[in-house]
Amino acid sequence: MVDAVTSTASPRDARQTPDIDSPAPTGPPDQTPRPPTIAAPRWWQRPVVRDVGVALLFLAGAAAVLSGLLRDPNGRWLALNPEDQTLYEWFLAVDTGFWSGEVDLVTDRLNAPDGVNLLTNTTVIALGLLFTPVTWAFGAPVSFALIATLNLAGTAFAWHLLLARGLLLTRGAAMAGGALCGFGPGIISQNNSHLHMTAQWLTPVIVWCVLALARSSRPDQPRTNAWWTASFGLAAVVTVQIFIGEEVLFLTAVTLLLVTLGYTAARPRLARRLAPRFVGGIVLAAVAALVPLAYPLWTQFFGPQGVRDGIFSASYFSADLASWPAFSALSLAGSPGAADLTTGPAEYNAFVGWPLLALAVACAIWQRRDAAVATCGAAALGMALLSLGPTVVVNGHRTAIPGPYALIDGAPLVDGALPMRFALAALPLLAVIIAVAIDRAAAARRPLVRYGVPVAALAALLPAAPLPLPTEARPPLPEFIAGGHWRQCVPEGGVLVPVPLATPPEPGPMRWATAAHATFGMPQGFFIGPYGENGTGTMGIHPRPTSQLLTKALDGEPVTVTPADRAAAQEDVRYWAADCVALADGTAGGPEARVVLEQLFGPGTRIADAWTWRL
Structure with missing residues (x-):
């Protein structure tokens, strides 16, 4: 039978698409006609070449x-869908943990403390594993x-x-x-x-x-x-x-x-x-x-x-x-x-x-x-x-x-x-x-x-035929993250609360964890989880009271911190098992959010280009 997968017949001799019912050769081997002698192809004519x-x-x-x-993977991103690129770069960063012994299919590096199911989300685990050396050496944006x-x-x-x-x-x-x-x-x-x-x-x-x-x-x-x-x-x-x-x-x-x-x-x-x-x-x-x-x-x-x-x-x-x-x-x-x-x-x-x-x-x-x-x-x-x-x-x-x-x-x-x-x-x-x-x-x-x-x-x-995909400059990471200063605020495996917290429409803070190879966890985030009615799937999670309060401050809304807000903040950071809260310079609405954070957690500590609150 002509096997379409392994046959070496010339394509031009195949007038009909090789089929699974192609007739098998009949007769004893000594009656099979010998193919004509063909000169060996030059090196550039060989199929492999x-x-x-x-x-x-x-x-x-x-x-x-x-x-x-x-041209610049770490400085630019795809202009038409930067939110999903942020998500997939985080996936590639968290996938590297499999090589260091973190083989659990439910990671605690997002949506603290509940975590995220990696297979429920399209975490491209096999690709992340394959490109782990590139991610470790050059960063997840290069791997992406x-x-x-x-x-x-x-x-x-x-x-x-x-x-x-x-x-x-x-x-x-x-x-x-x-x-x-x-x-x-x-x-x-x-x-x-x-x-x-x-x-x-x-x-x-x-x-x-x-x-x-x-x-x-x-x-x-x-x-x-x-x-x-x-x-x-x-x-x-x-x-x-x-x-x-x-x-x-x-x-x-x-x-x-x-x-x-x-x-x-x-x-x-x-x-x-x-x-x-x-x-x-x-x-x-x-x-x-x-x-x-x-x-x-x-x-x-x-x-x-x-x-x-x-x-x-x-x-x-x-x-x-x-x-x-x-x-x-x-x-x-x-x-x-x-x-x-x-x-x-x-x-x-x-x-x-x-x-x-x-x-x-x-x-x-x-x-x-x-x-x-x-x-x-x-x-x-x-x-x-x-x-x-x-x-x-x-x-x-x-x-x-x-x-x-x-x-x-x-x-x-x-x-x-x-x-x-x-x-x-x-x-x-x-x-x-x-x-x-x-x-x-x-x-x-x-x-x-x-x-x-x-x-x-x-x-x-x-x-x-395709055109080149449009790109644009991505916002630079704060020195607090890029320079590794986050280690003064949160231990590896701990939980860092960025301000603002990441959400599906605005997953930008997840880039902090990506740059640190997902060595610390974060609350909330951009992911699929069972937070709908009767445990049905949703995108993201409903923000806790402290997250909602900080979002109002960042959006420029007037915020009056009450004793109930302080009590809720303490409950939220305990729920998150948070080690540190960080607000980087240049954050839109940052000065207003800093005032709220100081009323919630007291005076902040300056680390590089970020205000931090150790918890």
Whole structure:
């Protein structure tokens, strides 16, 4: 059987996408014709060398997109979503604690004293562990900038490898498909601080494992280790992906389910032959993955600070139907008006653009007899429809038309994913359709097809090409933190109360802990926790009385401190187990807040550029 994963056949000889039901060679080995002798390729023509060249090309493209951030990671941040960047830099800082023995999945370094469940929040633990040396040496902002860059390049390259080695497409077709997967409008938009969504470089590996499992499940396939390798390989990759981003894994699973159902409908006889061993392999992979994941998943959903429900509105976070043919504001052909069709600059998920949509539809019609193309087209349509949410929205107007998502709205696990992000999973499916069309055109006899399809693809892809993400200077850290003077106020592992306290809309004080590698804890913060009605999930926590009093002073409201306020302040710092309160110079409303703090805790002590109160 032609194995699409390991075959060394020339891509141009593959006129049809290698399929799991490709005929196996028959006859004894001595009757198999010998291939013609081919001269050894020059060093620059070797596949590995070309792969390195493609990887460097994608890396250069990713560096161009993140150029503003890479020039000065510690001095600049992404202008369109600095709040989430602050959050993810804190995640990367707290993840370093795993190397120093702090392996608890519920950290006490935020939301003191209750803490934060790391898996309930998208803490990208695997990435934090991998980049711990960089974080320790250069700081979390540098790790963030490198991960954001490598996520784009790695995703594009991984899809390129799957298309080139798994589907045996030509190098140009695989590069075009990989570029769309790694630099498409949706993933570029998510790269505004959503590291867990742009780390999609394991998705092609998951697809590879599923394809290998399907091929090794044929009844006429010789019993080898391929079935076991695919099953356990799938379990290993899924396990790692859980600690990078569960939402990407969920979207991948839904997409593969739609593809499997579509392929079953297209090839029912083959599906019946494959089903026993294929389903058995999936079950084996699930059981093998649950062995290392049982405790983490229990902690996430049933452990301390765990949340079992989604906190975001499916109706609000749904894709506008008009956004699909529109151009992202972050692309070459984009316009600022596109912002009216989505919830924010990090959610341009469905903005494929009409030329790319038209190209994908034309390519799907042209190659409709190809089972892989037909299946990808149907799955892409399914994911696009799911992205529309419970009710269809057109140009900002919510219609009465129900969307397919209404059938699964509120189901367990489903409500943890935003409907509009289903559009992200449609992008690789469109990329496969277009890449297969480019590959077929390269072998076409008619010049109009051979040259017309690549030119049309280039014309459709260029308007969707990304612009560099805008950046701006980030506020400097106080010398109290940057110079390590905080150690005179709070011991490592203690609790520091910054003024103001961090909240989801204003998480800036969390940068203090990030700069100190999260070696001290803080009350409140930007996180998901079980603080809603009946323990449902919420973003952040309701501020305690002292936090509310200080917020009023910082906002310029007149504050009269009463004995009740002093008693509440003492109760609050005891609840937080706080060691120190700190107010840095330059804080908006700082002088007014200092007066309130002195009335609550007495005269402050000057340390570097901050007023402090030891408790």
